Amino acid sequence: DRTPVTVIGLGLMGQALAGAFLRDGHPTTVWNRTAAKAEPLIAQGATLADSIADAVAASPLAVVCLSDYDTAHKLLDPVGELLDGRTLVNLTSGTSAQARETAEWAARHGSAYLDGVILAVPPGIGTADAIILYSGPRAAFDLHEPALRSLAEATTYLGGDHTLSALHDMAVLGLMWGVLNGFLHGAALLGAAGVDPAGFVPLVRQGIGIVTDWLPGYAQQIAEGTYPALDATLDTHRAAMEHLAQESESRGVNADLPRFIQDLADRALADGRGGDGYTAMIEQFRKPSGSR
Numbered sequence: 643d644r645t646p647v648t649v650i651g652l653g654l655m656g657q658a659l660a661g662a663f664l665r666d667g668h669p670t671t672v673w674n675r676t677a678a679k680a681e682p683l684i685a686q687g688a689t690l691a692d693s694i695a696d697a698v699a700a701s702p703l704a705v706v707c708l709s710d711y712d713t714a715h716k717l718l719d720p721v722g723e724l725l726d727g728r729t730l731v732n733l734t735s736g737t738s739a740q741a742r743e744t745a746e747w748a749a750r751h752g753s754a755y756l757d758g759v760i761l762a763v764p765p766g767i768g769t770a771d772a773i774i775l776y777s778g779p780r781a782a783f784d785l786h787e788p789a790l791r792s793l794a795e796a797t798t799y800l801g802g803d804h805t806l807s808a809l810h811d812m813a814v815l816g817l818m819w820g821v822l823n824g825f826l827h828g829a830a831l832l833g834a835a836g837v838d839p840a841g842f843v844p845l846v847r848q849g850i851g852i853v854t855d856w857l858p859g860y861a862q863q864i865a866e867g868t869y870p871a872l873d874a875t876l877d878t879h880r881a882a883m884e885h886l887a888q889e890s891e892s893r894g895v896n897a898d899l900p901r902f903i904q905d906l907a908d909r910a911l912a913d914g915r916g917g918d919g920y921t922a923m924i925e926q927f928r929k930p931s932g933s934r
């Protein structure tokens with residue numbers, strides 16, 4: 643597939659996207675506010691458009707990757723009519739509400755709109771390390787999937803509802819920060835005891851693998867709304883949370899994270915969930931912040 647493509651936005655990510663299209667032989671037109679960022683891509687064969695209008699008109703497929711949705715609208719609103727009959731793929735990060743609103747805007751202009759999110763860093767684009775999620779009309783995804791595969795081996799279609807990509811992005815980001823904060827807190831605790839955190843890494847790798855293996859069963863419990871303690875009760879977890887909080891405090895390490903987790907567990911215990919498994923905590927996450 644050698645579909646001509648347009649890439650609008652040549653920040654760190656947009657440059658990687660355009661580079662991946664060029665590597666796969668797609669005629670690639672680019673546009674960026676700061677035109678100088680296009681120079682390495684022009685050297686690889688890209689065409690620099692003089693205007694966003696020219697950029698959009700150059701290809702049946704336009705991929706946009708800008709700082710935020712407000713910027714995307716500021717740039718695309720004036721050229722909305724040119725999108726008629728073309729496919730717009732927006733890989734800018736945002737909320738699901740912004741995705742829905744942009745889908746409505748695109749529909750008014752006769753454009754097929756795919757909202758996408760990139761779960762990768764720029765060096766991962768075009769490799770097995772990149773996941774890109776898409777939501778929007780199936781026909782538009784099917785039509786352009788061969789070209790979009792240049793960007794990520796895991797080119798994943800989530801469904802027709804435009805909000806799905808952003809929602810999954812949020813869920814994955816929350817997971818990432820949860821894992822990273824757990825790692826950093828552990829490294830701080832070990833560091834306070836004079837232990838090299840590097841030795842912690844193999845344990846983390848194994849631990850994440852073990853926890854990952856629990857998830858299919860846990861997801862089933864959440865779907866069914868029953869939380870049998872097949873492995874450990876929430877009471878047992880709660881006692882261990884206290885150990886982590888005390889250890890942190892006694893070593894002068896920030897204990898906010900374990901105390902926060904402990905607070906959530908206490909709310910679950912107050913709801914009579916002490917004999918249930920850890921997944922019973924889902925009920926606390928389902929409530930708005932601060933509600934008991």
Ligand code: NDP
Binds near residue numbers: 735
């Ligand atoms: P950069 O800050 O490197 O690039 C931002 C882009 O937006 C540039 O093209 C910039 O143009 C453009 N821009 C910003 N404000 C304006 C404006 N007012 N008018 C015109 N153009 C504007 O960000 P990234 O490339 O890293 O990120 C782009 C998107 O990709 C974000 O939504 C980000 O969340 C998402 N993303 C990034 C990842 C990463 O690892 N970098 C990972 C996953 C998603 P100019 O060059 O002229 O400043």
